[in-house]
Amino acid sequence: MGRRGEHSLAEIKAMALNTAIEIITQQGLAQLSARKVAKQMGYTVGTLYLVFKNFHDLVSQANAMTLDELYRHSLNYSQHAIENKVLQISLGYLQYALDNPNRWRAIFEYQMPEQEQWIPEYAEKVQKLFALVESLLVVQCPSLPSDSVHLTAHALWSGVHGICVLALTGKLQGIELEQVPDLVSLLVNNCLLGLQQQD
Amino acid sequence: MGRRGEHSLAEIKAMALNTAIEIITQQGLAQLSARKVAKQMGYTVGTLYLVFKNFHDLVSQANAMTLDELYRHSLNYSQHAIENKVLQISLGYLQYALDNPNRWRAIFEYQMPEQEQWIPEYAEKVQKLFALVESLLVVQCPSLPSDSVHLTAHALWSGVHGICVLALTGKLQGIELEQVPDLVSLLVNNCLLGLQQQD
DNA sequence: ATCAAAAACTGAACAGTGTTTATTTAATTA
DNA sequence: TAATTAAATAAACACTGTTCAGTTTTTGAT
Incomplete structure (x- = not known):
């Protein structure tokens, strides 16, 4: 027509x-x-x-939009906290995942076709989240050397991410849903405690 | 024919x-x-x-076999360790993932069709891994109340799992591949350190 | 206003997917 | 040897992403 x-x-x-x-x-x-x-x-x-360009392109750009929302939501959580911003951003990240399970899972469960590339925005936005956590961590643990901050930020954030993954895919069967934030707090706080003890 | x-x-x-x-x-x-x-x-x-029964059934049973291998490999790592078995099983888990990326990802990225159920073995095997970690943790932190052990085991294990996920999907761009085990050590050790400090 | 060119949009085709079923073939039983 | 049962297939169905030859509409120039 x-x-x-x-x-x-x-x-x-x-x-x-x-x-x-x-x-x-x-x-x-x-x-x-x-x-x-x-x-x-x-x-x-x-x-x-x-x-x-193709279906991959459509999905990637849709996921990039979700990634933006996720970033803004997490940032918002950290900005409204007066102490322990690392914990707060972690809880914010978890909450977005719990509130938008399908969109969150779409970001991380989408299987990129062989030989296709991430769209540039995608990698940038993931990087931005790590950078944000790192910047909060450096404030919270000022005596930590910058190499350690970098590694720790990635370890911590991956940990929080792992809790989200298993919670959303129903693999935390021994844990009630309302206890999931407690898991995040436990992981983040104890890890931070351990770090401060090393100083 | x-x-x-x-x-x-x-x-x-x-x-x-x-x-x-x-x-x-x-x-x-x-x-x-x-x-x-x-x-x-x-x-x-x-x-x-x-x-x-259907394709889902085939994939599930194939994944269940991988889950068994993963369990045996992790168990083996913990049994050959004389101290900090929690760390060793975590590193064993990571190593299996790094050595068998496609099989490992198949377990966790398989999208179950709507309205289908996990095959019973599947849930059991996931549970078994958590239980194993929990049993090692209770030895390593004898003064920890059993409620805390349960939560902590799940938090720790999810954390280790998260590092595996992001490493295998190429989302740890700021980290070299050979540094990934360091991430696991950092997360596990600091978390354990924090726990012992609370006693 | 008319005509040509460019752009927007469609519909049909292609190869692939999981799944079902009638049918054929081979082994077993009577 | 004949009847029965079980193993295996081939073909069909509805779906998937992708491509592309056509058709229709708008635009731009004469």
Whole structure:
């Protein structure tokens, strides 16, 4: 039927990303498909390939948006804390995951096709989160050498991430859901305690 | 062509599981398909459905076998350690993941179809790993109350798991691969140090 | 205003996926 | 040897991502 001109390509791209996020949120990443996105937008599949290189591109950009939200949410938690900001950002990270399980899992369970690359924004945004934790840690443990801060930030953050992963995939069967934040507190606080003892 | 009688159904099932693990090991979970398994065995797809309920069933049982190997490997590491067994089992867990990335990722990145259940063995084996860590922790921290041991074991183990996840998915960009075991040591040792300080 | 060119959009095709089922073939039993 | 049972297949179904030849509409120039 040809050009309808109702939406610009930029608008179509935005619509597609929002629709994809909607489907991920409601039905999970596994239920996302190109045709489903297109149909829900009122277009056909081919149109998506005018604004995305391929399906991987669509998913990556949708996940990048989630990663942004996740970053802002975590940052917000740390900024509203007056002490132990490292713990607070960790709890903020967990809370976003618990509140948006499907979107959170989509970020970390998406299997990148062989031979494809991450979109640049994706790697940047992951890096930004680590950097944020590192900056909070350096304030909280001023006597720690910068090499140690770097390693510790990654260890701590990976640990918090691991708790989120296992909690969201139902693999923490011996732990009640309301105890999951306690796991984060336990890990972060004891690790920090151990660090300060070394000084 | 009908019954060839070359293999019993039990043998066919074992062949399928071994073939699936082979494909996962070499090409990753994303490249696994029912037809590929069947073809590599010298059978057709339909035959697989004589011994598996569905594809989910096949993947689950293949992953359960990996989970067993992972458990034995981790147990072995802890048994050969004379002190700090909690750290050693953690490093053993990490090493298995680094040595068998595709099999390890298959366990944790497999998206269970909506409305399907884990096979019972699967949940049991995950539980067994947590229980093992908990039993080592209780020896290493005898003065810790049993409630705390339970929580701490899960927090610690999730932490170690998180490091494995991010390392294998290439999200620890600020860290060299040979430093990853250091991350595990840092997390585990500092957390244990913090715990002992609380006593 | 008319016509050509460019851009937007579709629909159908392709190879692949998991799954089901009628059918064929071989081994077992009577 | 004939009837029965079990093993295995081939083909179909609905779905997936991806491509591309056409069709339709808008735009730009005469």
